[in-house]
Amino acid sequence: MFDPKAVAAAIQARQTFKVLGDPDAPVQFSAEAAAQNQQVVLEALRVAGWAPFHYARGTGGLAEPWRAHVLWHEPCQHLAHRLFEWFPDLSPSSKIPRMLAACGALALVTWLPQFGHVEDPKPAQVRTDEEHLMASSAMVQNLLLLLTAHGMGTYWSSGGVLGSAPLFRHLGIPETERLLAAVFVEYPETLGEDRERRPGKHRASRSDGWISEVAVEGA
Numbered sequence: 001m002f003d004p005k006a007v008a009a010a011i012q013a014r015q016t017f018k019v020l021g022d023p024d025a026p027v028q029f030s031a032e033a034a035a036q037n038q039q040v041v042l043e044a045l046r047v048a049g050w051a052p053f054h055y056a057r058g059t060g061g062l063a064e065p066w067r068a069h070v071l072w073h074e075p076c077q078h079l080a081h082r083l084f085e086w087f088p089d090l091s092p093s094s095k096i097p098r099m100l101a102a103c104g105a106l107a108l109v110t111w112l113p114q115f116g117h118v119e120d121p122k123p124a125q126v127r128t129d130e131e132h133l134m135a136s137s138a139m140v141q142n143l144l145l146l147l148t149a150h151g152m153g154t155y156w157s158s159g160g161v162l163g164s165a166p167l168f169r170h171l172g173i174p175e176t177e178r179l180l181a182a183v184f185v186e187y188p189e190t191l192g193e194d195r196e197r198r199p200g201k202h203r204a205s206r207s208d209g210w211i212s213e214v215a216v217e218g219a
Contacts, residue, residue, distance in 0.1 A: 006149075014148040016200030018155050019186050020095060021102030023080040027190050029073060029104065037187045038072060040150050041105050045070070048142035053135035055128055057112050065132035066139050066180070069108040069173055076100040086170060087161055096160060102195055104152075104187035107143065108162060110177035111136035133180070140181045153186030 021027055029037070045068050056063040071079065080100035084090055100106065111133050115125035144154050161167060163179030 010145045010149045014144050014154070015203065016155055017153050017186070018095065018099065018157075018198040019102040019153065019184070020098040020196040020198070023077070023097050023101040026077040026080070026101040027073060027104065027193075029187065029189060033187070033189050034073065034104075037104055037152075037189075040152070041070065041107070041147070041185060044143055044146035044150065045107065047146055048139050051135060051139035051142050054131040055114075057114065057132060059112060064139075065112050065114075066136035067110045067112065067173075067177055069110070069171065071106045071108070071171075073104050076103055076106050082170075083161065086166065087164075090161060094161075096157075096162065099155070099157070099184050102186070102190070103184040104190070105185040107181075107183040107185065108159070108171075108173070108179060109136065109140050109143070109181040109183060110173065111180045112177055116176075116178075136180050140183065143183060147183075147185060151188045151191075153191055155184040155186075157182040157184060 049064060049066075053063070053065055055065070057065040077100065080097040083094075083097055083100075113129045114132060115121045115129050118125060121129075140156065144156065147154050159179045159182040162182045165175050168175050168177070
């Protein structure tokens, strides 16, 4: 039997925090802590993949319309330095390198359009791709909740340069995929450390005013 209160608690506890570090003094973990946390993240990804999808994407021998490409903390730190080399026009004030320096892991979750190459897609084709995107979004939400339940911090970023075709080439990610979420993961060991944490802007403005009960005319 599932505990509805525990599920509700995880949903309400999930909170966005943009954690900023120093690329020249990045977060460090012991080998044991890194290995344990990596297993938690990998298992969370596997379980998150139980999100529903309406249409089988059917590419690469996989039915799922999403993919997840994971960088652990050391590759994230290398990437933080390479970004300015690969993207000379990247603003010096970009927060992405600082976020890479502070995270324990980064999951680049992509979705796979099926008809994105079609110049004038039919309504059914547009709808199919919308279904793929919606299903992939459900997978991301699953991931955020699971990581929250494990005491990890998360930040869902739209990615910016992390979703660009050049970066995908550098990381070996197929350019047929589109970035849906760059999920920055903060491990429990660093949650109490003195780092700059910027909360999401909309948490205080939430309400339930978007819920309505409707009746069927003539019933």
